Structures are given as structure tokens and as C-alpha cells.
Amino acid sequence: MSKQFNTISEEINEEAKKQAITWQVKALTDKANRELHRPKRPTPKCHFCDAPHYSSECQVVSSKKKAKMVETKHLCQICLNRANHHPASCRVLRQTQQLCHLRKCMKRWDIHHSSLCKEDPTTPEEQLEKGIEEEMNI
Numbered sequence: 036m037s038k039q040f041n042t043i044s045e046e047i048n049e050e051a052k053k054q055a056i057t058w059q060v061k062a063l064t065d066k067a068n069r070e071l072h073r074p075k076r077p078t079p080k081c082h083f084c085d086a087p088h089y090s091s092e093c094q095v096v097s098s099k100k101k102a103k104m105v106e107t108k109h110l111c112q113i114c115l116n117r118a119n120h121h122p123a124s125c126r127v128l129r130q131t132q133q134l135c136h137l138r139k140c141m142k143r144w145d146i147h148h149s150s151l152c153k154e155d156p157t158t159p160e161e162q163l164e165k166g167i168e169e170e171m172n173i
């Protein structure tokens with residue numbers, strides 16, 4: 036009797052092991068399938084130089100030239116995309132880290148993307164202000 040019980044429990048163990056392996060394999064194949072069918076992010080295209088990067092990350096075109104192109108190409112000066120929206124409803128407004136934080140620009144409510152700024156961020160005045168801000172953060 037006890038021998039039979041052992042066999043059954045062994046059988047159950049065997050079955051459980053098999054199921055565990057099946058489950059593991061299934062999880063792996065599921066993961067592989069997900070990787071395979073994961074929608075690829077569309078390659079960004081820079082509105083300024085047509086290279087495959089986001090306009091906001093463009094290092095090719097100077098900020099002065101960018102500002103001009105924003106006007107001629109009718110781009111949004113906040114998100115640097117095609118401006119079929121009002122700047123006030125631009126969603127980048129909520130991602131303030133992308134916006135220009137120079138005091139000169141903020142004072143005159145000139146809201147634009149940081150890469151588009153016409154002001155020179157390395158002027159002593161701005162550097163000084165930035166230094167003070169950094170000190171206050173510590």
C-alpha cells in the first residue's frame with residue numbers, strides 16, 4: 036500500500052515537473068513572440084536636416100537657423116513638429132525640461148524649445164544665475 040502511495044506521489048511529482056517545464060517553455064516562447072511582434076518605433080525624422088533623429092535632438096543645424104526654419108516651415112516653436120496645433124495646447128508645455136529656461140526668455144514670456152533659443156546661454160549673466168540656482172539646490 037505504502038509502496039503504491041509512493042509511486043503515485045512520484046508520479047504526481049513527475050507530472051508537476053513536466054508541467055513546470057512546459058510552463059517555462061511556454062513563457063519563453065511567449066516572450067520571444069512578443070519581442071518578435073513588438074511594434075517598432077517609427078524612425079524619427081528631423082524637420083531641420085532630414086536626418087533620422089528627433090528635431091529636438093538636432094545638433095546639425097544652428098539654433099539661429101532653426102528659429103528661421105520654424106518660421107518658414109511653420110513648425111511649432113515649442114515641440115518643433117508640424118504646427119497643426121496652437122502653442123498653448125502643445126503637449127511639450129507639460130514637459131518643461133524641454134523648454135528654454137533662460138531668464139531672459141522667461142521674462143518676456145518667449146516660450147520655445149531649448150534647442151531653439153536665440154539667446155546665448157553662455158553669457159556671464161546667465162551662467163551666474165545658473166550657478167546661484169545650482170547652489171540653492173544643494
Ligand SMILES: [Zn+2]
Binds near residue numbers: 090
Ligand atoms: Zn537634424
Ligand SMILES: [Zn+2]
Binds near residue numbers: 114127
Ligand atoms: Zn507644439
Ligand SMILES: [Zn+2]
Binds near residue numbers: 140152154
Ligand atoms: Zn530661450
